[in-house]
Amino acid sequence: MRLNAKLVAAPAARMVLLLICVTVLSFLLVANAPIDPLTMYVGTESTLSDAAKAEIAEHWGLDDPLPERYLIWAKNALHGDLGTSITYKRPVADILKERFALSIWLMMLAWVFSGILGFLLGIAAGVRQGTAFDRAVKVFCLILQSAPAFWIGLLVLSFFAVRLGWFPIGMAVPMGKLAADVTLADRIHHLILPVLTLTVVSIGKITLYTRQKTVETMDSEYILFARARGETRGQIVRRHVVRNVALPAVTIQFASFSELFGGMTLAETVFAYPGVGSATTTAALNGDVPMLLGAVLIGAVFVFAGNLIANILYGVLDPRVRERGDYA
Amino acid sequence: MHDYSNNHNRHATVPALLVDELSVSFSMYGRGTAKADLDAIRALSLDVMPGELLAVVGASGSGKSVLAHAVMGILPKNARVGGRILYRGEPLTEKRLGALRGTEIAFIPQAVDYLDPLMRVDRQVIGTRGTRAAQEEIFARYRLAPEVGRQYPFQLSGGMARRVLFATAAVGGDVKLVVADEPTPGLGPDLCAKMMNHFRQFADAGAGVLLITHDVDLALGYADRVAVFYAGVTVEIATAAEFASGGAALRHPYSRAFADALPQNAFRPIPGRQPYAGGLGKGCPFFDRCTERRTDCASGDVPMRALRGGKVRCLHAT
Ligand code: SF4
Numbered sequence: 001m002r003l004n005a006k007l008v009a010a011p012a013a014r015m016v017l018l019l020i021c022v023t024v025l026s027f028l029l030v031a032n033a034p035i036d037p038l039t040m041y042v043g044t045e046s047t048l049s050d051a052a053k054a055e056i057a058e059h060w061g062l063d064d065p066l067p068e069r070y071l072i073w074a075k076n077a078l079h080g081d082l083g084t085s086i087t088y089k090r091p092v093a094d095i096l097k098e099r100f101a102l103s104i105w106l107m108m109l110a111w112v113f114s115g116i117l118g119f120l121l122g123i124a125a126g127v128r129q130g131t132a133f134d135r136a137v138k139v140f141c142l143i144l145q146s147a148p149a150f151w152i153g154l155l156v157l158s159f160f161a162v163r164l165g166w167f168p169i170g171m172a173v174p175m176g177k178l179a180a181d182v183t184l185a186d187r188i189h190h191l192i193l194p195v196l197t198l199t200v201v202s203i204g205k206i207t208l209y210t211r212q213k214t215v216e217t218m219d220s221e222y223i224l225f226a227r228a229r230g231e232t233r234g235q236i237v238r239r240h241v242v243r244n245v246a247l248p249a250v251t252i253q254f255a256s257f258s259e260l261f262g263g264m265t266l267a268e269t270v271f272a273y274p275g276v277g278s279a280t281t282t283a284a285l286n287g288d289v290p291m292l293l294g295a296v297l298i299g300a301v302f303v304f305a306g307n308l309i310a311n312i313l314y315g316v317l318d319p320r321v322r323e324r325g326d327y328a
Numbered sequence: 329m330h331d332y333s334n335n336h337n338r339h340a341t342v343p344a345l346l347v348d349e350l351s352v353s354f355s356m357y358g359r360g361t362a363k364a365d366l367d368a369i370r371a372l373s374l375d376v377m378p379g380e381l382l383a384v385v386g387a388s389g390s391g392k393s394v395l396a397h398a399v400m401g402i403l404p405k406n407a408r409v410g411g412r413i414l415y416r417g418e419p420l421t422e423k424r425l426g427a428l429r430g431t432e433i434a435f436i437p438q439a440v441d442y443l444d445p446l447m448r449v450d451r452q453v454i455g456t457r458g459t460r461a462a463q464e465e466i467f468a469r470y471r472l473a474p475e476v477g478r479q480y481p482f483q484l485s486g487g488m489a490r491r492v493l494f495a496t497a498a499v500g501g502d503v504k505l506v507v508a509d510e511p512t513p514g515l516g517p518d519l520c521a522k523m524m525n526h527f528r529q530f531a532d533a534g535a536g537v538l539l540i541t542h543d544v545d546l547a548l549g550y551a552d553r554v555a556v557f558y559a560g561v562t563v564e565i566a567t568a569a570e571f572a573s574g575g576a577a578l579r580h581p582y583s584r585a586f587a588d589a590l591p592q593n594a595f596r597p598i599p600g601r602q603p604y605a606g607g608l609g610k611g612c613p614f615f616d617r618c619t620e621r622r623t624d625c626a627s628g629d630v631p632m633r634a635l636r637g638g639k640v641r642c643l644h645a646t
Contacts, residue, residue, distance in 0.1 A: 220441075221437065221439075221441045221442045222441065222442055222443055222444045222445070224397075224402050224437075224442070225435070225437055225442035225443070225496075226444070226455075227400075227401075227402050227429075228400040228401075228402050228429055228430075228435035228437075229429060229430035229434075229435070229455050229456070229457070229496065230426065230427075230428075230429035230430030230431065230455075230456065230457055231430070231455070231456050232426075235456050239444075239447070239456075240444050240447070243444070243446045243447065244444070244445070244446055247446065318446075319446060319480045319482075320445065320480065320482050323480065323483065
């Protein structure tokens with residue numbers, strides 16, 4: 001398939017605009033928040049002299065006019081320099097690299113699980129439209145969708161980690177263990193609850209969407225015709241429903257990267273999982289502008305990538321788009 | 329006008345399809361929780377002999393499309409069905425239908441929308457009951473190039489799509505009953521004629537063909553008999569020849585008027601509107617518009633009865 005210029009150019013332009021808006025907005029929010037990054041940096045009981053404090057403020061450019069601070073940041077960011085985090089006292093790019101490696105596991109696992117389970121559940125409910133099973137699935141998903149992510153996280157945490165004690169209550173690795181001693185099993189053990197939470201948070205949308213598409217498909221004339229040709233319900237689901245529903249479902253799942261990123265931030269915060277999400281929260285609470293902007297940037301790129309894949313995938317998977325013109 | 333009366337199959341005694349006083353109603357939830365039953369078909373009786381093409385005609389809104397879905401067992405869940413449907417002398421139960429659909433009993437729908445938009449044409453024609461070899465042979469028979477099989481439905485032209493739909497009916501092998509629902513709208517006259525020939529071929533090969541159509545004019549050139557449908561009931565069954573010769577040979581006042589309204593006849597439309605099937609009470613459904621009505625037509629049953637080699641649902645037809 002030819003990569004359609006329209007398919008990439010327009011989203012790319014939107015992306016640049018989105019990045020500018022998101023960073024400016026985040027910048028204004030943090031810079032105007034009632035948090036003094038200097039105090040956060042030196043601590044409230046600091047004995048530093050005013051002169052020393054002024055020097056630090058000077059170093060971080062905390063007293064420069066806002067537009068100037070933003071432009072300096074933007075210029076450096078364009079050159080690949082995202083600045084140094086006030087909170088972590090290390091280059092933002094390094095922190096993001098480390099933390100995104102942890103977050104991406106969390107997000108992708110939850111994305112795959114919620115996608116597969118939600119798809120199957122949605123089809124199972126949709127072909128049984130109106131039955132008790134279908135109604136139960138619908139109510140379950142609506143509750144999940146309206147429940148805040150951190151609340152679900154807290155429920156999961158208090159049940160599996162506190163009450164049952166099956167899983168650690170937080171972090172990515174056992175506390176006090178040397179980095180070299182951390183095993184893959186340790187990591188997986190720490191990943192399970194955050195992944196479970198994020199899966200539960202994400203599953204409502206894809207299930208309801210798949211269910212709706214399944215109901216529409218089951219009402220279509222080609223399903224009627226398949227029945228008239230002697231296909232059983234199982235054959236109809238395998239031959240027609242899965243195919244026709246998978247196309248929009250996969251697309252919507254890629255287009256849901258924004259919800260995934262948002263849910264991840266909350267899940268990481270609840271479980272103190274050291275990914276990009278918890279860094280974002282920490283940075284926001286500490287007035288750590290470079291860190292926050294870095295996190296926002298990576299989030300926006302991630303969401304954009306999802307939307308772009310969704311757009312391209314539709315062209316690849318749908319023969320009506322893919323082969324249009326070939327036989328014209 | 330063809331003469332198919334020599335067709336040996338016409339002398340078979342067991343109809344491929346016999347529909348006896350079929351009724352179909354849909355339960356609907358109206359305002360509030362009151363459940364109302366909407367009648368689509370009130371009393372439909374007809375029979376299709378092997379080798380015969382029976383056209384079911386009637387103005388739109390007379391419930392003819394529901395007939396095809398009722399025979400194929402694909403009515404929506406809220407449908408309630410009464411009366412009897414016999415296939416080759418035996419009731420067409422759900423179990424029997426499940427085994428026969430797609431092999432002996434074929435449904436030919438009206439438009440390309442009845443094909444799965446995401447499945448290639450060859451796989452669809454094969455379906456769950458055909459074979460690759462049968463599909464290739466049938467493609468040749470319908471002059472569909474092998475490449476058409478690799479295409480998706482949206483790539484088919486109108487005429488090709490219709491032939492593909494015919495191919496789906498033929499692929500089951502031993503077709504004994506073809507049910508076709510309004511297969512012609514949106515086609516030019518040449519294509520329409522070709523389609524009708526395809527139906528005729530099914531009949532000539534020994535299948536019974538039930539063709540539901542709004543285009544009486546076209547159907548008359550190919551059908552053996554015509555069933556006239558009005559407000560949810562069959563009012564008359566006559567030969568195509570009787571129909572084509574104008575109203576005089578017909579038995580029911582409505583079919584006479586219907587035949588007269590055809591372009592090649594006098595083209596005299598009947599005043600008044602067809603009542604909605606569900607809005608009818610007792611008596612003859614044509615009462616309001618009938619020029620020959622008498623007082624006893626308004627009350628009591630008007631049964632279907634044999635008359636002059638055909639059938640009619642009128643108390644006073646002669
Ligand atoms: S039964 Fe009576 S009202 Fe009905 S068509 Fe015959 S004559 Fe007319």
